[in-house]
Amino acid sequence: MAFNALGLPLEYCSRTYRDEFAEKKKAGPLFTSTSTSTSNSPSSSSLRSPSSSPPSSSNPTPTPTPLWTPSHPENTPISQYRSHINAKFSPSPPLTNSHDLHAWTVRNPHAFWTDLYSYCDIIPALPTDTTLAYDPATKLRDIPVFFPGLELNYAENVLSSNVVSNTNTSNTTNLNTNTNTNTNTNTPRRNPPTATSSKVALIGLRENRLDQPEEITWSELAELVRMTRSAMVRQGLRKGDVVAALMANSIWIVVLFLATASIGAIFTSVSPDMGVQGCTARFAQVSPKLLFADIDLAVRGVRRSMLGKVQNILRSLTSTSTSTSTSTSTSTSTTPRSLSLSPAPRLIFVPTCHRPHLAANIEYIRPLGGGAEALHSFLLASHASDAMTYTRVPTNHPLVIVYSSGTTGEPKCIASPHMSILNYKKIALLHNSLTALDTVFQYSSTSWILWNVMNGHLSVGATVICYDGGALYPNPSTLLNICSKFKATYWGTSPRYLLELEQSGIKPSDYDLTSLRLVTTTGATLTGEQFTWFYSADKFPKRIHLSSVAGGTEIASSWIATDPAGPVYANEMQMWALGHDCDILDSESQTGQSIALTGRPGELVCRAPFPSMPCRFWGDEGNKKYHAAYFEKFPIPIPIPIPMGPKSKSKPNPAETATTEQDYLDVWAQHDFITMNPLTRGVQILGRSDGVLNPSGIRFGSSEIYNIVQGPTFNGLLADTLCVGRRRPADKDETVFLFVVMASGQEDKFGEDLVRKIKESIATALSPRHVPKFVERVREIPYTVNGKKVEIAVKKVISGQKVKVSSTVVNPGCLKEYERYVELERENTKGRSRL
Numbered sequence: 134m135a136f137n138a139l140g141l142p143l144e145y146c147s148r149t150y151r152d153e154f155a156e157k158k159k160a161g162p163l164f165t166s167t168s169t170s171t172s173n174s175p176s177s178s179s180l181r182s183p184s185s186s187p188p189s190s191s192n193p194t195p196t197p198t199p200l201w202t203p204s205h206p207e208n209t210p211i212s213q214y215r216s217h218i219n220a221k222f223s224p225s226p227p228l229t230n231s232h233d234l235h236a237w238t239v240r241n242p243h244a245f246w247t248d249l250y251s252y253c254d255i256i257p258a259l260p261t262d263t264t265l266a267y268d269p270a271t272k273l274r275d276i277p278v279f280f281p282g283l284e285l286n287y288a289e290n291v292l293s294s295n296v297v298s299n300t301n302t303s304n305t306t307n308l309n310t311n312t313n314t315n316t317n318t319n320t321p322r323r324n325p326p327t328a329t330s331s332k333v334a335l336i337g338l339r340e341n342r343l344d345q346p347e348e349i350t351w352s353e354l355a356e357l358v359r360m361t362r363s364a365m366v367r368q369g370l371r372k373g374d375v376v377a378a379l380m381a382n383s384i385w386i387v388v389l390f391l392a393t394a395s396i397g398a399i400f401t402s403v404s405p406d407m408g409v410q411g412c413t414a415r416f417a418q419v420s421p422k423l424l425f426a427d428i429d430l431a432v433r434g435v436r437r438s439m440l441g442k443v444q445n446i447l448r449s450l451t452s453t454s455t456s457t458s459t460s461t462s463t464s465t466s467t468t469p470r471s472l473s474l475s476p477a478p479r480l481i482f483v484p485t486c487h488r489p490h491l492a493a494n495i496e497y498i499r500p501l502g503g504g505a506e507a508l509h510s511f512l513l514a515s516h517a518s519d520a521m522t523y524t525r526v527p528t529n530h531p532l533v534i535v536y537s538s539g540t541t542g543e544p545k546c547i548a549s550p551h552m553s554i555l556n557y558k559k560i561a562l563l564h565n566s567l568t569a570l571d572t573v574f575q576y577s578s579t580s581w582i583l584w585n586v587m588n589g590h591l592s593v594g595a596t597v598i599c600y601d602g603g604a605l606y607p608n609p610s611t612l613l614n615i616c617s618k619f620k621a622t623y624w625g626t627s628p629r630y631l632l633e634l635e636q637s638g639i640k641p642s643d644y645d646l647t648s649l650r651l652v653t654t655t656g657a658t659l660t661g662e663q664f665t666w667f668y669s670a671d672k673f674p675k676r677i678h679l680s681s682v683a684g685g686t687e688i689a690s691s692w693i694a695t696d697p698a699g700p701v702y703a704n705e706m707q708m709w710a711l712g713h714d715c716d717i718l719d720s721e722s723q724t725g726q727s728i729a730l731t732g733r734p735g736e737l738v739c740r741a742p743f744p745s746m747p748c749r750f751w752g753d754e755g756n757k758k759y760h761a762a763y764f765e766k767f768p769i770p771i772p773i774p775i776p777m778g779p780k781s782k783s784k785p786n787p788a789e790t791a792t793t794e795q796d797y798l799d800v801w802a803q804h805d806f807i808t809m810n811p812l813t814r815g816v817q818i819l820g821r822s823d824g825v826l827n828p829s830g831i832r833f834g835s836s837e838i839y840n841i842v843q844g845p846t847f848n849g850l851l852a853d854t855l856c857v858g859r860r861r862p863a864d865k866d867e868t869v870f871l872f873v874v875m876a877s878g879q880e881d882k883f884g885e886d887l888v889r890k891i892k893e894s895i896a897t898a899l900s901p902r903h904v905p906k907f908v909e910r911v912r913e914i915p916y917t918v919n920g921k922k923v924e925i926a927v928k929k930v931i932s933g934q935k936v937k938v939s940s941t942v943v944n945p946g947c948l949k950e951y952e953r954y955v956e957l958e959r960e961n962t963k964g965r966s967r968l
Contacts, residue, residue, distance in 0.1 A: 199700035200668050201678055206698035211563045211711075214252065221248070231696045231708055232814050239714040242266060242741055246279070246555070246712060253558040256290050257525075259283070267742055273799050274764040276529075276749075276756070277742040279552045284525035287532050287551045288358070288395040290558075292521070295569070295594045296330055296355040330355075332569065333596050336619060337384040339485060340431040340602025343614060347487045349384055351594075354391075355521060357490070361392035362522070363515035370422060372397035372524055375534070377421035377478060379405050379412060379443065381431065381601035382579055385483055385490075385508070387588060389425055394532055397524040399548070401534040404578035405430045405439060407918055411544075411941055413449040415536050416478075418546050419751055424478035425508070427485055431602050436485065443480065443505075451477045480505040485601065528552040529748040535582055535686050538917050538941050545758060546751035549585070549689040553745040556690040557589025559711060564694040565623060565651060569594030572648070575625035576604055576612055580941075581919045582686040583625060583655070595623075604630055609637045613644045620648040627656045628663060628681075629920050635666055636848055636876070642671045651678045653695060656920055658818050658836035661704030662844035681706045683818055685803060687763070689745040692737065692803065693816055704840065705815025714741035717807055718800070720822065720832075723769050725798050734808040734832060736766065736822050739801040746801075766802030806834045824924045826858045828867050831902045835924060838871060838903070841895050850887065852876040853914045856905065857928040859954070870931060870954065871905040874914055883910045888960075907960060913947035927951050 206212055215234045219227045222244060228234050238245040246266035250259055259280065267277035330352035337347035349357070370376070376393040378400070380386040386402060393400040401419055403412050405427050416424070426443045429436040482505055484492045493509045531548040538544065561567045573590045575597075577583035591597055598619055604612055609630070616624050631654065634641070652673070659681040666672060667679050679701060684691035694710040701707065709715045717729040718736045728735050750759045806822040809815070819825070819834020826833050835856040841847075842854045853874040858867040871891070875883050888908045895904050915923040918941050929936045931954040938945045 201701040209697040286523040289523035359521040363519035375421040378402040379426040402579040404580040421478040550748040556745040571595040571622045574598040574621040617644040660840040664703040737803045737805040737807045767798035859931045869905040
């Protein structure tokens with residue numbers, strides 16, 4: 134079977150596309166035969182697939198030529214780890230590439246996670262007799278605990294590994310209450326460059342102040358965390374309490390996070406640009422004891438006061454009658470406190486200046502009339518004699534609470550455990566090849582899980598840049614300037630930013646990017662055209678590794694990660710993250726059979742536990758919301774025999790059964806619609822599975838359409854696009870809409886000619902069945918605060934449903950415009966250029 138560039142069978146494609154594909158195959162220059170063996174090609178055993186096998190090499194299907202290949206793949210940390218596994222476990226046949234390594238990690242999960250724990254130098258070391266990472270008899274839906282009985286602390290694994298100091302730990306226990314204190318010495322320790330106390334740990338940057346960086350060394354960071362921890366403990370903060378931050382990305386929000394974690398308290402953050410309703414909807418559910426807030430917010434070059442906004446949030450919190458809290462005992466379970474008023478959190482304002490803890494002037498908070506205090510005042514309670522102490526907690530003790538987007542309802546409060554440190558170090562060390570010699574610039578708000586991932590990179594000693602400001606102010610070159618000025622080696626960005634960069638005409642080649650070696654994108658699908666643009670002339674240096682990755686807020690990690698030892702193909706993410714037993718299932722599956730190697734699109738699932746699985750949803754009694762969200766995607770009917778009477782010995786007829794009980798496949802369903810290229814093992818997310826387009830039974834994702842309309846043919850004309858389906862209660866089929874926002878100065882170009890050109894391009898590149906019935910111009914596309922298109926809400930609006938939109942949508946008012954498409958039955962062929 135042959136596949137197109139999206140990994141879909143050619144039978145889905147138009148005749149024109151198939152003819153062009155055949156001509157390219159004959160021509161040869163753009164394609165290479167998969168029958169040629171290379172060290173980076175996945176072996177036939179790289180992916181467990183019970184229902185299929187790779188296409189036969191006797192009739193090879195062309196594979197696109199890589200856009201990038203590593204210069205020394207065997208020198209990468211992931212290859213060195215593969216060599217370590219080959220030497221220690223002697224797999225047969227030996228593992229030859231990263232896909233082989235992944236396959237081994239999911240076939241041998243206990244050996245892998247136990248070995249990785251030691252390989253990453255996690256503190257404390259495991260006892261020598263540790264053989265199981267979790268109880269294999271526990272179902273995935275029951276959230277297996279990693280290394281039960283072990284206690285550790287996230288902050289200890291960040292600071293103690295990178296700062297030479299005298300530290301203490303408390304509440305330390307041995308694994309499984311075993312009195313044997315010998316540590317696991319079977320795994321050789323890594324010897325990467327390590328941070329020194331005088332090395333810079335954090336670089337703080339503010340909008341309009343790039344020439345005034347604030348640098349904090351590792352020893353200074355350790356002292357700030359110690360001082361903050363001392364002040365928190367002496368003012369009553371205990372293990373299990375919640376600390377909230379309404380702060381932008383900065384040095385001090387990192388300090389507060391690490392200090393909170395060191396106590397065993399639980400940290401939660403919300404970006405200060407979120408509205409009052411959105412902040413209240415989150416904080417009211419978790420009842421923070423302390424609330425730290427920036428005094429002002431950067432908005433396009435102006436810093437606006439946060440005082441009034443924070444006052445409104447506090448008033449809303451004190452009037453909220455539903456809240457949750459955490460028991461202050463050694464247990465980590467949550468105790469709901471329904472229908473009870475929660476006391477307002479203690480409010481501490483943080484100045485957005487250098488060394489804010491030294492800013493004693495509190496004039497800026499006097500209007501609050503004593504209802505708040507400055508960071509400086511709060512820290513006066515600390516004692517210089519208080520040592521830096523780490524409270525070790527069970528591996529499933531909550532570290533942070535993060536929130537689902539809540540675009541169509543109340544956000545879910547997701548608790549990630551301290552054991553997440555193992556996944557963070559895995560991603561940093563093996564997938565991103567980070568060491569203490571690296572400088573990391575991850576552009577992210579503090580509401581996004583990428584901010585937590587950014588903090589995870591500190592654990593390997595890397596310097597981290599914290600930027601408080603807009604990506605496009607004063608122009609799209611801002612992030613490039615930061616990479617250039619501060620010699621970033623790793624840059625995390627988004628497809629949306631790269632599109633803005635492309636449309637701006639700014640040339641990345643005009644900037645000094647000699648230090649940059651890895652660029653990752655996430656938050657949306659990076660289109661094939663964007664891959665190609667990145668490596669084209671006058672753009673980025675061709676030596677830079679561009680990697681599109683994908684994960685989720687829920688898992689605090691990546692499902693699909695970077696392979697520094699493997700090639701990059703346009704439109705493909707490189708590999709499943711090590712240890713994540715990911716697969717692709719048919720949406721209607723009741724058997725759990727994989728369709729990954731068939732090239733057909735399906736549902737992204739994970740079959741086995743991983744260390745950063747949420748330990749719970751906050752306030753979710755019996756994990757009901759948790760199970761409904763991720764473990765009830767694939768129902769399995771259970772036949773229940775109809776009683777035949779006490780004297781009847783005959784077996785019931787199969788027809789005489791009922792299916793009153795319900796069970797589900799025991800897999801984590803991420804609700805992403807995804808496909809794999811069977812030849813390269815590269816994967817592409819086509820969209821959310823609940824937003825999959827399905828006209829006349831042809832299932833495809835919105836990203837397939839975006840690949841066309843956001844390419845070079847149209848990106849000078851179209852500023853933005855949104856593709857969703859409409860299915861009203863009386864409709865027998867789904868109708869596909871493509872909404873477009875015209876680029877500035879191109880508004881008069883929208884008309885029949887442009888619509889026809891868009892439809893013809895989609896029909897040629899994909900198939901006539903992929904062509905939207907309606908191409909309509911709108912003023913605005915709705916987005917979340919994290920830069921994600923709000924497809925589901927628009928789909929519901931045009932289908933005639935009522936939608937309660939959360940304040941995570943930055944422009945909810947634009948949804949009103951879409952209501953007029955509920956009743957649209959035919960294209961408006963007249964007056965297309967008018968809105």
